[in-house]
Amino acid sequence: MIKSTPYVLVFLLALLLSGCGEFYKLEKSTNWDELYEAANRYYDQGEYNKAIILYDRVLPVIKGSGKAELAEFNYAYAHFRTKRYIESAGYFKTFFDTYNRSPMAEEALFMHAYSLYLDSPDYNLDQRSSREAVNAIQLFMNRYPESDSYERAISMIDDLQKRFEEKAFEESKMYYRLTEGLFPGEFYRACIINFQNFAKSFPDSEYNEELAFKLVEVSAAYAERSVFDKKEERLKQSIDFAQDFSQKYPDSSYGKKVENIKSETTTELEAHYRLKEQYEARSAEARKLREEEERNQAATEALRNTEN
Structure with missing residues (x-):
């Protein structure tokens, strides 16, 4: 049994060389019928790379013939199998x-x-x-x-x-992480837009509840850091987001946090209204004093012109 092993190896090697020699001859052959049959045979035997090589040679020649349909189908499948x-x-x-x-x-x-x-x-x-x-x-x-x-x-x-959906969610989380940096700037607004677009694109996503909460959270932070002229609009928007969240997810684990954010945002909005009222009152008073000064100045100029 052991002594026969070298003979088996020699036989297998000879068989392999014979197969290689046959394929080498086929590569050089111009017998298109032979090439066609060999390509199909290699394909059927699962030797797809060899089949592809032979199909590459024979397909331009048989194009438009009755043989081309099966050959092109096998050719596509040979690429798929590899x-x-x-x-x-x-x-x-x-x-x-x-x-x-x-x-x-x-x-x-x-x-x-x-x-x-x-x-x-x-x-x-x-x-x-x-x-x-x-x-x-x-x-x-x-x-x-x-x-x-x-x-x-x-x-x-x-x-x-x-x-x-997973790709969009990862992008949303990226924007959210950027708001935690030293210069969040426009990342707040980008987050708000991104979270809203996600909900529109994937209305049934399991991530919508989490992103709806983050929308409330981010919009409140954005409003808090806004300039005076934009603050009222953004505080109101944050409160609207909180109300929408409570309606959509009444039993959410985020519910208490959303209510706290909404309460803090409402308090800040009321403080903003008082500040706005004071600002408008001071502006009105300053405007009144300026108008009175302009009238006095005009009267003084008129009197001076009369005396002259």
Whole structure:
């Protein structure tokens, strides 16, 4: 048994070299029928890289013939099997556009979408390719609403939407952290806009309650730090956010904190009204004194002109 091992290795090596020699000859061959059959054979055997090499040679020659349809379909799948998803997406779409009446057209359009879906990144990365995948899935669903793959397409859409939601939530948290810096400035306003846009884009998100609370919190801080002319408007906005929160989430664990913020903001608004009233009274008095001084000055000038 042990002595036979070298003979087995020699046999396997010879077999391997024979296979390599056969493929090398095929690469140099101009027998297109032979290349076509070999490409399909390698594909069926799961040797997709070899199949791709041979399809690359034979496809331009057989284009437009009866053999091209299966070859192009296998070619797209060979790229998919080797996890070249961007390439497979393109080849499946080209197949569908070329052979949209083919019995394989439905599968090709689904695989176009599925390839883009598999290539889409995690939620913390740029999601432009994920949006492209969503568009492709929607195209498939619109074209084949009765397809057996329809439910699978829906689950893919749901998964991608969840990634968009996670991405948007992470961006919201980033803006929120920036308000804790030494110079929060416009980050308060950016937070308010971002939190509101999130709720519009993802109305059923589990994060909406937390962001609605942070909206109350941030808007109150923004109002507190605002210049006098903007303070009243922003204090009122914060109170409105607090009231909206209490209506939407009456049993929230954030409820007590929201009520405290609302109470403090209301107290500050009342203080602002008193200060505004005092300011307006002083301004009116100063205006009255200025007008009286202008009248006296005008009377003095008139008297001087009369004497002259």
